[in-house]
Each structure stands twice: as C-alpha cells, then as structure tokens.
Amino acid sequence: MAALASGAPRVAPTTPATPAPTPEYPEHCPPDVERLGRSTWTFLHTTAAYFPDRPSPTQRANMLMLLRALPTLYPCGHCADHLGSEMATHPPDVSSRAALSRWLCERHNEVNERLGKERFDCGLRSLDERWKDGPNDGSCG
Numbered sequence: 001m002a003a004l005a006s007g008a009p010r011v012a013p014t015t016p017a018t019p020a021p022t023p024e025y026p027e028h029c030p031p032d033v034e035r036l037g038r039s040t041w042t043f044l045h046t047t048a049a050y051f052p053d054r055p056s057p058t059q060r061a062n063m064l065m066l067l068r069a070l071p072t073l074y075p076c077g078h079c080a081d082h083l084g085s086e087m088a089t090h091p092p093d094v095s096s097r098a099a100l101s102r103w104l105c106e107r108h109n110e111v112n113e114r115l116g117k118e119r120f121d122c123g124l125r126s127l128d129e130r131w132k133d134g135p136n137d138g139s140c141g
C-alpha cells in the first residue's frame with residue numbers, strides 16, 4: 001500500500017530476512033494510491049466505453065474538461081504530474097468512443113510500464129470485453 005498524499009512522511013525501506021506478508025488494507029479506510037487508481041481507471045475506462053461513436057461538440061467539450069481537470073485535481077501528486085506530462089505530449093482524442101478508449105488505454109499502459117506491470121491490449125474488442133460487454137463465456141452475467 002502507498003501513502004496517497006505526496007507530502008506524507010517517508011520511512012526508509014528495510015529488507016527483512018523473511019519478508020512479512022502484506023497485511024490487507026482495511027476496506028473502510030481512506031483509499032491509498034492503488035485503490036484510488038483502480039477506482040479511477042474503472043470510472044474512466046467505463047465512461048470511455050459508453051462515450052458516443054459520434055459525440056456532439058458539447059459531449060467532446062465536457063469530456064475534454066473532465067480529462068484536463070485530472071492533472072490539477074487528482075489527489076496523488078506524482079500521479080497527477082506524470083499524467084500532465086503525458087497529456088502535454090499526447091493530447092486527449094475525444095473524436096469518438098473508439099479513439100477515446102484507445103487514448104485512455106495507452107495512457108494507462110504508460111503507467112503500467114512505469115510500475116513494471118503488463119501492457120493491456122488496446123484493441124477495441126479487448127477494451128469492450130473488459131469494460132462494457134464482458135467475456136463471451138457468460139461468466140459476467
């Protein structure tokens with residue numbers, strides 16, 4: 001678990017001979033970086049999955065406002081800074097549902113890579129399966 005506030009006091013990491021199991025962070029506690037991240041990605045990818053194929057100018061403008069607010073409002077300082085730099089070199093593409101879903105997937109993959117996690121397949125079929133339709137096996141109802 002990682003502290004959320006960027007100004008939180010830091011303790012030098014120690015390396016015990018036998019690593020202790022990571023205790024589960026209680027569900028009722030305020031979100032840490034991981035939990036906030038999972039919830040935020042869920043919101044963003046799901047919102048992109050239901051964005052119109054042909055958004056109106058107002059829908060595009062509202063989506064741009066939502067995304068551009070994140071680097072100033074997201075309550076994890078270093079996450080927000082990285083996202084701001086990413087958005088400066090890769091401006092949001094809100095021209096369609098497919099374009100937005102891919103753009104978001106690529107930004108998420110940038111974070112995944114930085115954290116040493118696997119990249120996600122940014123094809124629309126994979127994204128829709130994860131965030132809109134569920135797999136064909138019916139396991140999601």
Ligand SMILES: Cc1cc2nc3c(=O)[nH]c(=O)nc-3n(C[C@H](O)[C@H](O)[C@H](O)COP(=O)(O)OP(=O)(O)OC[C@H]3O[C@@H](n4cnc5c(N)ncnc54)[C@H](O)[C@@H]3O)c2cc1C
Pocket residue numbers: 002033034035036037038039040041042045074078079080082083104105106107108109111112115117119120127130
């Ligand atoms: C804008 C933003 C910036 C962040 N920056 C940082 C940071 O700088 N440092 C840090 O430590 N943490 C950061 N985080 C949090 C981090 O990305 C993870 O959310 C957190 O580490 C929890 O990871 P997780 O493995 O549970 O899955 P998450 O990365 O939260 O992913 C949730 C689910 O999304 C799916 N998924 C994975 N990758 C993709 C993709 N590319 N496209 C679509 N779906 C995908 C998978 O099914 C996965 O289970 C950030 C979060 C956000 C929203």
